[in-house]
Amino acid sequence: AQKITQTQPGMFVQEKEAVTLDCTYDTSDQSYGLFWYKQPSSGEMIFLIYQGSYDEQNATEGRYSLNFQKARKSANLVISASQLGDSAMYFCAMREYTGTASKLTFGTGTRLQVTL
Amino acid sequence: DTGVSQDPRHKITKRGQNVTFRCDPISEHNRLYWYRQTLGQGPEFLTYFQNEAQLEKSRLLSDRFSAERPKGSFSTLEIQRTEQGDSAMYLCASSLGGGTYEQYFGPGTRLTVT
Numbered sequence: 001a002q003k004i005t006q007t008q009p010g011m012f013v014q015e016k017e018a019v020t021l022d023c024t025y026d027t028s029d030q031s032y033g034l035f036w037y038k039q040p041s042s043g044e045m046i047f048l049i050y051q052g053s054y055d056e057q058n059a060t061e062g063r064y065s066l067n068f069q070k071a072r073k074s075a076n077l078v079i080s081a082s083q084l085g086d087s088a089m090y091f092c093a094m095r096e097y098t099g100t101a102s103k104l105t106f107g108t109g110t111r112l113q114v115t116l
Numbered sequence: 117d118t119g120v121s122q123d124p125r126h127k128i129t130k131r132g133q134n135v136t137f138r139c140d141p142i143s144e145h146n147r148l149y150w151y152r153q154t155l156g157q158g159p160e161f162l163t164y165f166q167n168e169a170q171l172e173k174s175r176l177l178s179d180r181f182s183a184e185r186p187k188g189s190f191s192t193l194e195i196q197r198t199e200q201g202d203s204a205m206y207l208c209a210s211s212l213g214g215g216t217y218e219q220y221f222g223p224g225t226r227l228t229v230t
Contacts, residue, residue, distance in 0.1 A: 004158075033216055037221075043205060043224045043226075046221075047218040047219070050216060050218055091158045093158070102147065102149075102166075102171070103149065103164060104149075105161070106158030106159050108157055108158055109157075109158050
């Protein structure tokens with residue numbers, strides 16, 4: 001079963017506008033973490049933001065915020081005031097904390113294109 | 117630059133040859149991870165180390181793959197008898213620990229098997 005689902009293969013947004021990238025996840029664990037990474041064309045994965053399953057408030061990091069809805073198992077990334085440099089692939093990932101599990105499970109990503 | 121580094125950045129090899137990749141993590145990070153990313157997909161976990169101990173291996177890691185992390189510093193990933201299906205980006209990441217600690221990724225090694 002797919003654990004991370006990103007249903008938007010591609011998104012367009014105009015510069016200075018906000019955009020929401022969707023992510024839903026599947027887990028039976030009570031303790032887990034959700035991460036968003038950005039991958040520009042250079043290939044390097046850049047960490048953006050983290051949300052723990054027990055965190056009561058939505059995470060924010062600068063222009064990035066995570067809209068965490070635990071009951072719906074969704075962890076959408078909101079980018080405010082989009083910039084041309086935000087054009088990249090965006091991946092949602094989950095870490096489950098059972099046993100020695102430390103790996104990240106990634107979705108298939110969303111390609112964001114910021115236009116003038 | 118104190119980020120994660122990987123070498124080489126690109127490798128082209130013929131089917132059947134062996135290849136070895138190197139990853140140097142951020143110096144104070146005790147955890148090191150290997151992922152594989154094929155075109156149009158997110159990275160897939162291969163294996164991870166805590167210090168020099170290899171604690172988890174994915175079923176993706178066939179007998180032709182082996183990873184080491186001697187002395188808990190750099191790591192190598194070797195693929196023996198490469199196949200065309202091994203063509204992918206191999207990403208290395210490191211972190212201070214598990215749990216909430218984010219993983220910092222290197223630039224990756226792009227492998228092309230001809």
